[in-house]
Amino acid sequence: MRLVKRLLILITVMAPLFAHAASPNSTLIGKWSGVDSEGIKGGFSFNADGSAEMIAGSDVYNETSEYKLMWETETDSKPMRIILTMKNKSDNSTISKFYMIFEIVNKDKIRLGIVEDPKRNPTSIDALSESDRITMKRK
Numbered sequence: 715m716r717l718v719k720r721l722l723i724l725i726t727v728m729a730p731l732f733a734h735a736a737s738p739n740s741t742l743i744g745k746w747s748g749v750d751s752e753g754i755k756g757g758f759s760f761n762a763d764g765s766a767e768m769i770a771g772s773d774v775y776n777e778t779s780e781y782k783l784m785w786e787t788e789t790d791s792k793p794m795r796i797i798l799t800m801k802n803k804s805d806n807s808t809i810s811k812f813y814m815i816f817e818i819v820n821k822d823k824i825r826l827g828i829v830e831d832p833k834r835n836p837t838s839i840d841a842l843s844e845s846d847r848i849t850m851k852r853k
Contacts, residue, residue: 748850
């Protein structure tokens, strides 16, 4: 019985610590930048409200008067996925979707891989060609 009481006390004390562990979504929130295999600078801003901005070279994709860019994650898949969705602001319809897999290296570094076919499920970022992956650092 003493063991059960000790375990209950331990669980009660430790539970709040686990509840505040960083989720993949909270880790991704912020600005990220990197350089791809062709030397082109790129980046993402993942905002807490689900909006996003994508920069590829001199092209910037963010909210305009016509559309908005939103992000969501699938953290139960292996590897985890980010889905960027461009939506029409007037009727909230989907214009296009952009799929990536990701891995969190640490709180300031992530690896991303482009997955053009959403039905394709690569086993890891390293399984993609070099031109389809990038390492990004928090800005």
